[in-house]
Amino acid sequence: MTTNEQGLTGERADILEFLGKHRGFLRHTAQGLTDEQASTRSTISELTVGGLIKHVSSTEQHWAEFAQGQGGSTPTEYTPEMMASWQDQFRLVEGETLADVLAAYEKIAAATDELVRTLDLDTSYELPSAPWQPPGVFWTVRRVFLHITAETAQHAGHADIIRESIDGQKTMG
Secondary structure, eight states: OOBOTTSOBHHHHHHHHHHHHHHHHHHHHHTTOOHHHHTOOOSSSSOOHHHHHHHHHHHHHHHHHHHTTOOOOOOSSOOHHHHHHHHHTTSOOTTOOHHHHHHHHHHHHHHHHHHHHHSOTTOEEEOOOBTTBOTTOEEEHHHHHHHHHHHHHHHHHHHHHHHHHHHSOOSOO
């Protein structure tokens, strides 16, 4: 049975350890980068290391709110302003620095970790209506935390490819 530094055991300790591991991989991809490098598109994709960290932060915060019963609905129509705002979560915009994005990520991660320690993992909420989501689908708080972990791991891999293309640094290997 896993026991973490806060004395948690079992499932909660496992979730915190697994999520922390993948957050560490994501943060590692930004280590030593300048703001310019963190904004560099090094592949055919629009993605950047800084933008991915910003996106993961936003996504984690959204799902943490959902886990607390604060889920909203997804709009059925998207205005140009909404689309621009959505695209901006994938890049550093004027006035943003990698250090700022990483600091915000740390705060969001700490808040999520506290939720992992305290929320009832069996509580479930209906997913917001969305064009890709049929009505009546419920996720437990546990599944939300697993989803946050999966999103973090997936985007850490994306960031690793981008970083390796910038200067050869890899998270592993």
